[in-house]
Amino acid sequence: MPFFSIAIDRIQPSPTLAVTRRALELKAAGHDVIGLGAGEPDFDTPDFVKEAAIAAIRAGQTKYTAVDGTPELKDAIRAKFLRDNGLTYGADQITVNSGGKHTIFNAMIATLDPGDEVVIPAPYWVSYPDIVLLAGATPVIVPCGSEAAYKMTPEQLDAAITPQTKWLIFNSPSNPTGAAYTRAELRAIADVLVRHPHVWILADDMYEHIVYDGFEFATLAQVEPALYERTLTVNGASKAYAMTGWRIGFAGGPAPLIKAIAKIQSQSTSNPCSISMAATVAALNGDQSFLIERNAAFKVRRDLVVAGLNAIPGLHCPTPEGAFYVYPDCAGLIGRKTPEGKVLTDDEAVTAYLLDSEGVAVVQGAAFGGSPAFRISYATSDALLTEACKRIARAVDRLG
Missing domain, CATH: 3.90.1150.10 (Aspartate Aminotransferase, domain 1)
Known part of the structure; x- marks a missing residue:
């Protein structure tokens, strides 16, 4: 054996x-x-964020917390989604995890079975296909070359979707290419997804705040409210706030999915680091200049x-x-x-x-x-x- x-x-x-x-x-x-x-x-990491972590240690915030995030951090995340993305979530629609990779891992493990398919535009972040494979499902790769500025067309997405498709993993701005979809390009992608109501969307917005030349960031559930009930909007503290080692990722999405993610987390890592969560409250609520x-x-x-x-x-x-x-x-x-x-x-x-x-x-x-x-x-x-x-x-x- x-x-x-x-x-x-x-x-x-x-x-x-x-x-x-x-x-x-x-x-x-x-x-x-x-x-x-x-x-x-x-x-x-910004000094005011580090000071918040030190203060949390001194205040004894070093114990177990709620499995998928403290109320204070969930409130800060809800405020962030409303402020930056025009998305309104309740506390039961927010999950906090040990990094964005952990968020994605939990979501895939909670929802995928053998035979399910996940559409992933390529070039992709290295962990997407492997997480899908680990969950027992099949990654469906959509090649997007330099001639198309490394962006997936609506026609490519439509052709990749089958009755077995459960998720689209969508990353903008992209790791590894830096390509970012305009609101008009997102609108065209959303129009395809509206026609396929069985497909859920994982919007990986980790690089939301790192854009150039007046580019205006938008996310799919913001562009098309009809997708809100089947979109997990993923973000985190790592990139914008230079907090990679603090390991805090988070997401907003439908309450039943968030509950399933918490169930997975309760039997794996339990709560994210309490000190890191206190620091992330400061990062999200503090001066963004x-x-x-x-x-x-x-x-x-x-x-x-x-x-x-x-x-x-x-x-x-x-x-x-x-x-x-x-x-x-x-x-x-x-x-x-x-x-x-x-x-x-x-x-x-x-x-x-x-x-x-x-x-x-x-x-x-x-x-x-x-x-x-x-x-x-x-x-x-x-x-x-x-x-x-x-x-x-x-x-x-x-x-x-």
């Missing part, structure tokens, strides 16, 4: 974490490595990297509307030879070459279901990004 479950063989370890780990190992061994794989802001300053810094970095990459023959890098990633198409490098005579057969070979030859760690597009390409996180200093672009240019220049 096998010791490990069938489910564990359906999934792979996170490729983005693997790249980060490899970069850290090389650095520890004394190599000069620029790590552009990690999907987290380099900014520190720091987001403007940080977005301005991110925009400078985005423009620097897009210009640098597009100056390199063989790379094509669309300008993203949001998040802190670029996703250059590297089709022009496939088939070329390294100085050692090795043929670059795919984007994994390209990223390995960049790391080995110039110490630049990026993530291959295959990890996100969109090849040939690679993801760069520009959540680091201007100086490091400038140096990374120079190194990539040198590496490409040496190809035969």
Whole structure:
């Protein structure tokens, strides 16, 4: 009898974490490595958020809480959804979890059975398909190439939906591409979903506050109220508030689904960290003006990297509307030879070459279901990004 479950063989370890780990190992061994794989802001958690956590510790808020979030945090989340998205939820429609990944995991485990299908536009965040597979269901991948600015068309969505479709997982702005859907584009997607009332929507809005050039964020349940009763709107503290390590994700959705998520959580992690929840109350309720300053810094970095990459023959890098990633198409490098005579057969070979030859760690597009390409996180200093672009240019220049 096998010791490990069938489910564990359906999934792979996170490729983005693997790249980060490899970069850290090389650095520890004394190599000069620029790590552009990690999907987290380099900014520190705001001081007023840290002070709220310290105050919570001193006040003894270190005990178990309600399994899916404190009343104070649920109230702050409800206020956030109303303020930012025009969505009204009751306390029984809010779930708080140990990160956005945990929110998505709970929702999929609570709702999916073998035979169910989940539509996922690609390139996608690496964990979406594996969570679906772990739940025993089938990911249905919709390829969206650079020629379409990495966005799914309504026609593609309509063609992907079958009677077995249970969910659409929809991420805007996107990890890994930074592509964000305009209100008009969301309206067209929503029109398809209205025609398929058996399909639920998981709207992953984690990068909501990181947008550029006057882009106006909207979410599907906001654009089409008819979708409200079958949409789980997911967000969290990680990206906008630079709180990746605090591990707080949350969502608003129909009360029966929220209750099912709480049931799963009651038999797995129980409540999220009480101190992290107190800090997130402060983050959501506090002064949001720091987001403007940080977005301005991110925009400078985005423009620097897009210009640098597009100056390199063989790379094509669309300008993203949001998040802190670029996703250059590297089709022009496939088939070329390294100085050692090795043929670059795919984007994994390209990223390995960049790391080995110039110490630049990026993530291959295959990890996100969109090849040939690679993801760069520009959540680091201007100086490091400038140096990374120079190194990539040198590496490409040496190809035969």
